[in-house]
Amino acid sequence: MKKQPIAVFDIDGTLFRWQLYHELVFELNSRGVFDAPTAELLENALVEWNAGLRDWHDYEMAVVNSLEPIIASLPIDVYNDAVKAVMAQSGHKTYAYTKNLAKSLKKQGYFLLAVSGSQQEIVEPFTERYGFDDCIGALYERDGETFTGTIIRRVPGRKHSIVTEYLGSHPELTLKGSVAVGDTEGDISILEIVDTPIAFNPSAPLFDVAMKKDWKVVIQRKNIAYTLGKEGKEQDGPFILEKTDRF
Numbered sequence: 001m002k003k004q005p006i007a008v009f010d011i012d013g014t015l016f017r018w019q020l021y022h023e024l025v026f027e028l029n030s031r032g033v034f035d036a037p038t039a040e041l042l043e044n045a046l047v048e049w050n051a052g053l054r055d056w057h058d059y060e061m062a063v064v065n066s067l068e069p070i071i072a073s074l075p076i077d078v079y080n081d082a083v084k085a086v087m088a089q090s091g092h093k094t095y096a097y098t099k100n101l102a103k104s105l106k107k108q109g110y111f112l113l114a115v116s117g118s119q120q121e122i123v124e125p126f127t128e129r130y131g132f133d134d135c136i137g138a139l140y141e142r143d144g145e146t147f148t149g150t151i152i153r154r155v156p157g158r159k160h161s162i163v164t165e166y167l168g169s170h171p172e173l174t175l176k177g178s179v180a181v182g183d184t185e186g187d188i189s190i191l192e193i194v195d196t197p198i199a200f201n202p203s204a205p206l207f208d209v210a211m212k213k214d215w216k217v218v219i220q221r222k223n224i225a226y227t228l229g230k231e232g233k234e235q236d237g238p239f240i241l242e243k244t245d246r247f
Contacts, residue, residue, distance in 0.1 A: 072149030096247035160189035
């Protein structure tokens with residue numbers, strides 16, 4: 001049996017221009033699901049992060065910690081309606097480079113797998129829209145038409161094991177010729193196991209690793225993507241501009 005090569009994409013900040021998880025939480029906030037102190041904390045966290053007064057981790061934790069404590073009391077129909085609203089309002093917000101890359105790899109016969117820390121319910125329709133074959137996101141346990149409050153699948157910090165387990169249960173797929181795209185240090189474990197790792201708009205820690213390992217680095221700003229490559233063979237040598245793509 002001829003095996004199909006796999007391409008693994010992070011989604012938030014890599015294909016989607018923001019964070020699906022965050023958009024969902026703020027949509028729920030606009031629907032009044034949080035109490036006043038939580039709603040105020042969320043709004044202040046976003047303002048402070050945008051103003052450079054709060055770091056990304058603290059802001060992200062404010063978003064995560066607002067939703068998880070109330071999941072068991074959140075009506076599923078309200079949650080589903082918020083998912084639909086986010087898709088309608090923001091489903092088109094993608095980076096041209098990664099969107100075109102996914103489309104090109106699909107045409108070449110790759111199996112497209114998305115692995116995201118955002119919720120399965122919103123990752124699924126988003127990735128289906130862009131031709132992905134499957135996706136793995138955070139999963140909240142359900143009991144009939146209600147959430148139990150238990151998170152039965154978390155993704156951050158587990159991407160390597162998630163992809164490895166997925167490949168183990170899909171023997172028709174192979175890492176030979178594989179591609180992976182990520183934007184933060186949380187994606188390093190996946191980028192390390194594929195043949196073509198791409199650090200897209202990388203965080204500083206990911207950029208440092210990409211530089212040492214000679215991975216492809218792509219920066220998209222507005223309608224131009226800049227692909228960087230190493231100058232010479234020095235491990236800590238500088239990157240130079242290899243090519244530009246216009247969209």
